[in-house]
Amino acid sequence: MSYNFTQLASVDSTNSYVKLHLDKLSNRDVVVADTQTEGRGRLKRKWVSSSAKNLYFSIALKDIGDIREVQNITQVGALALVVTLKNYGVIAKIKWPNDVLVSSKKISGILSETVIKGSDLEALVLGVGINLNMDKAFLDLIDQPATSLGVEIEKEIDKQAFLNDFLDIFFAYYDKFLESGFASLRDEWKSHTNLSGKNIIIRNNGNNIKVRVLDINNDGTLKVISKDNIVSTVCCGDIEII
Numbered sequence: 001m002s003y004n005f006t007q008l009a010s011v012d013s014t015n016s017y018v019k020l021h022l023d024k025l026s027n028r029d030v031v032v033a034d035t036q037t038e039g040r041g042r043l044k045r046k047w048v049s050s051s052a053k054n055l056y057f058s059i060a061l062k063d064i065g066d067i068r069e070v071q072n073i074t075q076v077g078a079l080a081l082v083v084t085l086k087n088y089g090v091i092a093k094i095k096w097p098n099d100v101l102v103s104s105k106k107i108s109g110i111l112s113e114t115v116i117k118g119s120d121l122e123a124l125v126l127g128v129g130i131n132l133n134m135d136k137a138f139l140d141l142i143d144q145p146a147t148s149l150g151v152e153i154e155k156e157i158d159k160q161a162f163l164n165d166f167l168d169i170f171f172a173y174y175d176k177f178l179e180s181g182f183a184s185l186r187d188e189w190k191s192h193t194n195l196s197g198k199n200i201i202i203r204n205n206g207n208n209i210k211v212r213v214l215d216i217n218n219d220g221t222l223k224v225i226s227k228d229n230i231v232s233t234v235c236c237g238d239i240e241i242i
């Protein structure tokens with residue numbers, strides 16, 4: 001497949017760029033930047049984006065329509081990324097909801113943002129940051145354990161080739177997601193996690209809750225059980241396996 005790329009040397013955030021220039025962008029256009037000055041992560045965190053060795057890009061998804069499962073799009077992205085990495089010989093795991101880890105170290109982050117016009121969802125912006133060729137010395141400066149594909153396979157990765165590979169895989173899953181919903185991807189998604197049966201802490205808005213994971217629901221949420229045997233659903237927050 002061929003894609004329409006906007007290639008920027010530097011930008012505040014590719015997600016912000018897509019939102020600002022949405023009128024001029026077509027559905028499924030991809031904005032890529034060598035570096036970002038204000039890369040954003042989930043939960044208002046910063047995404048370190050000063051190394052042009054990594055990939056920072058956002059996709060304008062205008063055909064997402066009014067699909068109710070819009071929140072699952074980052075999970076679709078994580079699945080596509082794990083499969084792309086596998087094709088490069090690296091076994092990655094998804095840490096719910098959408099972090100991609102290799103040997104418990106973060107290799108990628110995904111941030112989705114919506115653009116609403118009136119009561120309509122005009123577009124969903126899917127922003128992806130992937131540590132591609134960042135070397136060990138730089139990775140050690142990140143405030144959490146991190147790795148890059150280059151470090152893992154000890155090879156320089158062609159950024160454009162990797163991006164094309166990811167987009168081919170992502171759009172195949174995305175089309176399935178639009179047609180049949182997240183439930184159609186859930187088993188495959190689950191096969192790339194190692195959560196079932198694990199004790200975890202859920203951190204959400206300053207609350208820390210200890211539970212055991214029973215399963216991943218069809219809608220991508222977690223089915224958990226507390227120590228008092230109360231079964232509940234977790235939709236949001238950060239988790240830590242204990």
Ligand code: BTN
Nearest residue numbers: 013039040041042109110127129
């Ligand atoms: C996270 O793990 O918290 C999500 C990080 C998402 C980073 C990407 S880099 C491209 C796009 N632009 C941004 O400002 N953020 C996303």
